[in-house]
Amino acid sequence: MEPYARGRRLVRDQPGLVVVAVAALLLVGDLIGKLTGGGLTPARFGGFVWDGLVIGLLIGLAGIGLSLTYSILGFANFAHGDYISWGAFSGWAVAYLLAGIDRYAAGGLLLIGAGDGPAPGDVGVSITNTPLSIVAGLVVAVAFTVGVSLLVDRVVYRPIREADGITLLIASIGVAFALRYLIVFFFYSGRQGVTDISRVPSYDIGGVVINAHELTIVVVGLALMVGVHLLLQRTKLGKAMRAMADNRDLAQVTGIPVEGVIRTTWILGGGLAGAAGYLVVLTQGTIAYDLGWLLLLLIFAAVIMGGIGSVYGAIVGGLVIGLASRLSLIWLTGDLSSFAEPVAFGLMIFVLLFRPEGIFGGVSTA
Amino acid sequence: MxxxxxxxxxxxxxxxxxxxxxxxxxxxxxxxxxxxxxxxxxxxxxxxxxxxxxxxxxxxxxxxxxxxxxxxxxxxxxxxxxxxxxxxxxxxxIGYVPQSDNVFPSLSVEENLEMGAYILDNVPDDAMQAVYDRFPILEERRGQKAGTMSGGQQQMLAMGRALMLDxxxxxxxxxxxxxxxxxxxxxxxxxxxxxxxxxxxxxxxxxxxxxxxxxxxxxxxxxxxxxxxxxxxxxxxxxxxxxxxxxx
Missing domain, CATH: 3.40.50.300 (P-loop containing nucleotide triphosphate hydrolases)
Known part of the structure; x- marks a missing residue:
């Protein structure tokens, strides 16, 4: 009788949870049925998981910066998406320049093939073809985005540092538009191919095809995440960032240089956003002025689901959102496939219904 | 006057x-x-x-x-x-211990004390040991997150943090x-x-x-x-x- 009584209490107290659990069980059951019945090959399933991990890792990487600036500066920075875009454009401009300078004019290369500049297939940037220019582009993407975020902080956010979160948020929306249309001003407003994947090797691992660009993203993304973890947990500056996230007033009376820590936060958050933007183009193969803005919704979903303010929550949230959006394609076929992202948001709402503080919220900041 | x-x-x-x-x-x-x-x-x-x-x-x-x-x-x-x-x-x-919210809750006891000595290039070992000698419970709980400690222990930690600079x-x-x-x-x-x-x-x-x-x-x-x-x-x-x- 005991388990029965417990079950009855669960149904009465948390009917929503029961419905979600039943739905999840049905989906898992259906998944197993599809996998064993041949409706879905294991390789195709593995492909969805891999795609989800790659995009999830990038969302998580970009989310770290958003979460850090939220917890330390106390506002949601809507310009974060456009830091991502600027990271992509600055990095790829340099990658193009280095890859094609021996054959084409510098102007067309720096504009990443704008107008009648050289086409992606002609320049032939890829990790195996032009590894040095890809690495150099990544470094520039990080450095340039750090510069952008420090400049924006100095010009816009610092003068209104003591204002409330809403004021800062509105200001950040203004910054977002300014940054986005500066890209259009310098580059172009459409979407354009960038990489040349025709000669990029891919590896078949148990039927799942993994190409070298995705592998690069996973390696770089994981390395950066481990780096952030070590910085936050092991270094004096990282501990000071966590202390600031906990209590800015106390940090001040403890003698922690508040403005210095804020600068570090922008360097870290901006740098990771730039890297994420650059790497997104590496996997998508195309670049667009609003790529960061479009990604920002998913990043917000990840960060909120993980518990806004928590770096580890951002990483986990990113992976969950990435996996959910790709795995949903198992069921959302044909025209329905455009619902992949709404599914990710739906999942976020479900998580928040049962854990309003987010997965990692209230456990630990930063 | x-x-x-x-x-x-x-x-x-x-x-x-x-x-x-x-x-x-x-x-x-x-x-x-x-x-x-x-x-x-x-x-x-x-x-x-x-x-x-x-x-x-x-x-x-x-x-x-x-x-x-x-x-x-x-x-x-x-x-x-x-x-x-x-x-x-x-x-x-001068060291200052605020009335409330005077520890960093998500930092460990030891990290809280390290923050107390932030303005120094290195955390002096003897300063940390002196705080531990004064408040032995803090040494026992050095790895614990400050936010999970009792009010009295947090108050000791807050004082210890302020004493790190002697x-x-x-x-x-x-x-x-x-x-x-x-x-x-x-x-x-x-x-x-x-x-x-x-x-x-x-x-x-x-x-x-x-x-x-x-x-x-x-x-x-x-x-x-x-x-x-x-x-x-x-x-x-x-x-x-x-x-x-x-x-x-």
Whole structure:
């Protein structure tokens, strides 16, 4: 009788949870049925998981910066998406320049093939073809985005540092538009191919095809995440960032240089956003002025689901959102496939219904 | 000075470690303190008592640069510190323990103490050991997150953090606030020992009887002005002070 009584209490107290659990069980059951019945090959399933991990890792990487600036500066920075875009454009401009300078004019290369500049297939940037220019582009993407975020902080956010979160948020929306249309001003407003994947090797691992660009993203993304973890947990500056996230007033009376820590936060958050933007183009193969803005919704979903303010929550949230959006394609076929992202948001709402503080919220900041 | 002595019974002293003269301070446009005089000698234990809203905490915050400075002088160890920011004042040898939210909850005990020594290039091992010797429970729990500790332990950690720089003067804002009654006595004993080891203390305390019994000297603050200044015991036995501020 005991388990029965417990079950009855669960149904009465948390009917929503029961419905979600039943739905999840049905989906898992259906998944197993599809996998064993041949409706879905294991390789195709593995492909969805891999795609989800790659995009999830990038969302998580970009989310770290958003979460850090939220917890330390106390506002949601809507310009974060456009830091991502600027990271992509600055990095790829340099990658193009280095890859094609021996054959084409510098102007067309720096504009990443704008107008009648050289086409992606002609320049032939890829990790195996032009590894040095890809690495150099990544470094520039990080450095340039750090510069952008420090400049924006100095010009816009610092003068209104003591204002409330809403004021800062509105200001950040203004910054977002300014940054986005500066890209259009310098580059172009459409979407354009960038990489040349025709000669990029891919590896078949148990039927799942993994190409070298995705592998690069996973390696770089994981390395950066481990780096952030070590910085936050092991270094004096990282501990000071966590202390600031906990209590800015106390940090001040403890003698922690508040403005210095804020600068570090922008360097870290901006740098990771730039890297994420650059790497997104590496996997998508195309670049667009609003790529960061479009990604920002998913990043917000990840960060909120993980518990806004928590770096580890951002990483986990990113992976969950990435996996959910790709795995949903198992069921959302044909025209329905455009619902992949709404599914990710739906999942976020479900998580928040049962854990309003987010997965990692209230456990630990930063 | 004459208009002050007309309404107050506050003696000022020469050569004190901390000397506050005719301090006006508040928050934004709101002035809380009017012509406050206050001294703390080297190694002295001084308390500020008075009714709620008298501006007791504001005096401490003003010394530490956390309020809007509006006039007067604050000298510490012979140097003017009025108008400086907290991160500058901490270099002069003053430590401050706020009343509430005085630990970093998601940092471990040890990390909290490390933050206390942030302005030094390296965390001095002997300073950390000295804090652990003073509060052994902190050493036992060095890896625990501060936010998961009890109120009394957090208060010890907050003091330990402020002691990491071995300050000449420790500002304590209501250290007994929120503590279980059986812990209050223990907390005051610990403060006595900090003072015995040579650190001057300026403390704001709601628990006026305890504060007056333990301290060397005390100020009674009323409506942002110093009303009395005297030995703790003398104030404790002053019939008027008893009647007005100590509940008879």
């Amino acid at each position: 004459s208009e002050i002595t007309a309404t107050t019974e506050v003696t000022t002293y020469d050569d004190s470690l901390l000397s506050v003269r005719s301090l006006d301070a508040g928050y934004g446009d709101l002035q809380i303190l009017e012509h406050v005089d206050l001294d703390v000698a080297d190694g002295e234990y001084v308390t500020i008592v008075g009714p709620n809203g008298a501006g007791k905490s504001t005096v401490m915050k003003s010394v530490f640069g956390l309020t809007t400075y509006m006039g007067g002088d604050i000298e510490f160890d012979g140097e003017a510190i009025e108008g400086l920011r907290p991160e500058e004042i901490i270099h002069h040898g 300050p000449d003067l420790l500002l304590l804002d209501e250290p007994s606030a929120g503590l279980a009654p059986d812990l209050v006595e223990d907390m005051f004993d610990r403060i006595d020992r900090i003072n015995d080891d040579g650190t001057a203390i300026l403390m704001v305390e709601q628990n006026a009887k305890q504060a007056l019994r333990r301290c060397d000297r005390s100020y009674v603050l009323v409506q942002g002005k110093n009303r009395y200044e005297e030995d703790g015991d003398a104030l404790l036995n002053d019939p008027e002070v008893r009647k007005q501020f100590l509940g008879g």
